[in-house]
Amino acid sequence: MTTTTPHDRADTTAVPHWNRQRPSGMPSHRYRAAHDRVELPLTERRWPTARLAQAPLWVPVDLRDGNQALPEPMSPASKRRFFELMVAMGYREIEVGYPSASQADFDFVRLLATERIAPDDTAIVVFTAARRDLIERTVAAIEGIPNPVVIHVYTATAPIWRDTVLRTTRETLTDLVLRAADDVLELAGDRPNVRFEFSPEVFNLAEPDFALDLCDRVTGRWEASPDRPVILNLPATVEIASPNVYADQIEYMHRNLTRRESVILSVHPHNDRGTGIACAELAVLAGAQRVEGCIFGNGERTGNVDIATLALNLHAQGVDPMIDFSDIDDIRRVVEECTGIAVHARHPYAGDLVYTAFSGTHQDAIGKGFAEHRERAEALGVDQRSIDWRVPYLPIDPADVGRSYEGVVRVNSQSGKGGVAFLLEQTTGIVLEPGERVAFARIVQAHAEKTGTELDGSTLARLYAEHLDSGR
Template sequence: MSDFITIFDTTLRDGEQSPGCSMDTEQKLEVAKALVELGVDVIEAGFPIASPGDFDAVQKIARKYGDQSTICGLARCRTEDIDRAWEALKDAQNVRIHIFLATSPIHRQFKLKMAEEEIIRKTVDMVRYTADRMSERSDITRPNVEFSPEDAARTELDFLCRVVESAIDAGATTVNIPDTVGYATPNHFYKVISYLKKNVPNIERAVLSTHCHNDLGLAVANSLAGVEAGARQIECTINGLGERAGNAALEEVVMALKTRQDYFGVDTRINTPKLCPISRLVSSTTGMRVQRNKAIVGQNAFAHEAGIHQHGMLQNRTTYEIMRPEDVGYTGQNMVLGKHSGRHAFRDHLKRIGYELTDEDFQRVFDDFIALCDRKKDVYDADIAALIDKQIHHGPETWKLVSFHTFGGTGTIPTATVELQHLDGKKVKDAAPGDGPVDALFRCLDRITHITPTLEDYSVRGVSSGTDALGEVTVEVEQQGRTYHGKGVSTDIIEASGLAYLQALNKIAAGLGAATIHPQHGV
């Protein structure tokens, strides 16, 4: 068995199926670029038949990054799905088509209404069809076809063996074993993979893969159990995104294999210092915040507050840390340079914490950094990360905040006065009352932009410590069945709120929202 585990990232497909997490093509290209830099082996870029947008994203990602990573498209066991996937992928160098068909009794009876022999016949026909389509290209001598028996964890083992053997005989080079509904436990999943290894005669002709959902909080544990049993590919997502409770988190399985290499005896090709930066990128792009105590990439992942822990850390970091923060690109409470630092020193510091910016982006971030130093005594790496996120991932700006003023307090009517500048240069000023200063500010922004979405979610967190800490506000709004996200940062929470809401309004103006109901289904 290989000493390396293939990391198959499905953030752009399964992760995007999380309600409200859909991304447009440009956002997908940005995440795909980060996945390539991370060292992901296979990128499942989407479900080409699901929509013209999905097809466009898969095709562009394949053409741009197919020489650096294997780009994969998902398809049901239908010829039209497979044709559409191949059309999106055929121009790229390294490509894979991933097809799936449910096999569990409950899916056979209630979803497919197909008998066991029909399932096997369909599997063989569609794997062969996929391999034949890919063989149309003269340089492809062994088509890269992945087959998934959907809901494999709830499928009878003897029948599962027959399906897997048939898929491999038909030409599948990877067979993925999905725990589609997060039903398995580690021992259960270990036994499934072990049984396949022992009872499928041609199993060595294909790579066994895991695809575990997190409904019981066991996706990472089940994936690692699969590796112990002989699986050599893990399907996962950044931050564990995915339908319902999500998928196995890429950063967790990778660091578990790296940290406990002595136990698992395998490795990955992942450039781990890129883990925290891509976690922030995906969080910002999808609007899905990472919980503070999230393993590996959470804000508190390397925080130590208990006195006995702090004492141990001062003596030797390994007393309470099994990983080094720099190994995952973590940026936390490390204090950075001050406002008298020059551009060269600031750029060098950005490189040390994992950021390479264009000259234009660097100048905007540096200007924000100098302005922040005038408002905040201590500036930390986490503050810098927030400024970079604000400048690089802000999206289009139909309207720009020029100035605002809010008034509120006990026994008064909260009001807000706002001045915005349109991209055509025209400035507009208005005022509005509200239930509080933030509500008044949002109402005023609605009046000026003539956009009145429904606020679905509003959250505030401190980026770093202290009463002068940067505040980060995220909002989610809904307009005509589509979801839009916005994020703002400032030492003034009301200003951060206005910036976040205005960013969402600008996305509405540009039509960059995501449908709240996504048409995709998968493993």
Template sequence: MSINHPSFGKLDDNRIIIFDTTLRDGEQSPGFSMNLTEKIRMAEALTELGVDVMEAGFAIASPGDFESVKAIAESVGQRDDTPVIASLARAGAQDVLRAADALRNAKRKRIHIVIATSDLHMKYKLRLEPDEVIAATVDSIKLARQHADDVEWSAEDATRSDPDFLARCVEAAIKAGATTINLPDTVGYALPEDMERMYAQIRARVPGIETVILSTHNHNDLGMGVANTLAAIRAGARQVETTINGIGERAGNASLEELVMAIRTRQDAMPYANNIQTTHLLRMSRLLATITGFDVQPNKAIVGRNAFAHEAGIHQDGVLKMAATYEIMTPESVGWTKNSLVLGKHSGRAAFRDKLNTLGYKIGDNQLNDAFRRFKDLADRKKVVFDEDVVALVDDEVMRDHERIRFVSLDLHAGSKGPARAELELEIDGKTRSASSEGNGPVDATFAAIQAIFPHTANLVLFSVGAVTEGTDAQAKTTVRLEENGKMVDGQGADADTIVASARAYVHALNKLLVKRLRTEPTALSA
């Protein structure tokens, strides 16, 4: 069986379309907001990763979201290898027209319309009767088709919807012109057998279903986002909606890296193809963690630092004799490298640039100069510079591009004989300001100095310190979480000096909070 799709042409039945919603559903996670520069950086990396559809945002949510979708459509969306650029819209004329305007300049564009179909959502959230939901579905899709050939329709809370009503909605959406039909498990309620049953029923009951792509979008509230996605594929879905690191509302979405590697590793059971360049997966994961300030847990599948680590003696013995005894995929296939002891204080700029290319970085000359300067300073203080050190250093440097507040310098006096004192310099909108503050220890004094230079009402709710690598000379990687009026952000910093890393993390969080203040949350936001 094959489908002729306006964005992809003729599609074979074994082809899986990878729809990434990191920039939309993923960014709705508490504390995960990104500024425009960070979103474009992620969009460029997702394009290189090979995603087929990139949901750039929810254009009507705020002026910032509109500008982000528009900027991605006008930059990444103009490339020869561009994915389809999508914007979410609720089933109303204003939403659809706003999405169409934001996507106007994209080479390949999709308007993604969502409306709830479960009795619970229709009664308490939408306050609409079933026939009104169908009417809104039809009207919004017809309007969207006037502005884009590629229109996706999503039945929010499909897995808790009445099967008869869901079938009526899908049939109406197809007749109105939808080219992709998405049946989300919005609240992560379903089991794999529920997914297979729902898709089988829709395929059997809806006329014209063979002319559209069926899509699946699964949340992870019960830990089954990837399992439910695989079940949907078995039942006929050929588009999967995922996020990097599985981020998203509440417990997150199905993880792109886990899903892609499950298909690649289990071709015997899942004989499907996709366009993802799997060697970019680790780099993609680390980039998102740097931008958002949220590291993945060590035992995260595929991209966690323990994913290919072996401590038990029997495992180590087996891996040394034959890696396949305990590794079902190679570390290199997802971007891990075996040899990380390469750079030192005698390494030059050419070697440093080559290392960055190996690690997947493409940065401008100014950023390279700043990163190389920090690398040489680090190499003077460390015995060995690991790949992880370079990643932390460069990410820390690059993610601060275009920030309003910048760390300049810090001098400390601390010890057991009196209060700690911090002498801090920050750059605020291009102007250097300084403050001297005391505190109960060097971290407290440093944060007090930041407060003195840039007064704010945010509360510190989390402060954590970790090491990038092993050893007493390891770089510190710190996380600071700030909360203001219910808005929460995480900032990260890395430096050989733990207190400097802490200051960088606090400043990073403040910058993200400034972005958060500009956002307005839309009503009835859906996934």
């Protein structure tokens, strides 16, 4: 892989003296670059020229991975409410808990067995470490569930985990994983509704040859076939490298797995570097078919990958996300109430302010874009929602996710004549003449600067009545 060093860049003497960087004094020398920790086995790669043409299989892990990251884990009622939300959104595979780790998780899995709240075609995923007693407890939890069930077995595989946490060798760890694979096969292999999943945890920090060998051995033990594929989940458990590195790792596995046609290749990115979404998107380009994450990115440390953003990124590119986000405010409300964590106002697609413009230049462009969109629809004699969307500064139509247009333009002291006119028209139906726009914008700006507050539609209507209405 080619990297760029300061020596490859233009001569720094051309940089203005006030903008030349100075050493920060931070102890950066204590950390190793990702390229020193991760082997990059590809010499040529195909993912850079691939295109996202369809949605991957989505698996929300909010009830397990997300729940174990909460200061106060969800109550049984909250878990059930969250589960029912995910079913209503259209998820066909949902990770529901770690039944061998807590009684609460065990009881929730039993609830799914006894009350049958999951549709028949919704797969239930249960999570367990690679240890026989924990696998036994997991199998006991799923007893009687009629749905498809995925038993997800994991163990850490990276050198620092082997050396520091597990105090074991590659050979010993391989034996442990294969014993666990045999245990799963013995305890649940004869159940026609059960499928298997394996995660070499911290895959992104493990040696590629070791991860590949371990996965091939597991799929061999479980007799993976096209009719009964095995899920191999490759987690970026702690994100340590740029997304292209993860894509290379996924493509290496995709191209070298012995039983590739009998494997569903899955990824589970975290967001420690803030690039979990990019990692997931590039991983799908590199051959991944399935993505595990949380709806709004909840999870340990900086969180799991954000499925809502991933799905709506596809929507914005003309690809059906296969999950229903048409009422994103209701989805957000349920998630916030169940987790106790607020979604940020600038969160992609779901935040309160992501479709809102305060700046005059942005408002002017949005207002003109809406007008052009309306005129195109009228000229064609069709509904506005049936034609291509191309409004500046708005990647998607807010109506697609259940938002109204009322909050798209909001007025404060930074706003211009276009934004003021747009909001006045949206809230009162009053259309300002070109000559009125400048005069009224000055009145509004003076009021906003005097009060230091945002102005709503009723305030604009009052100011209009006081200053301009009598002149019409």
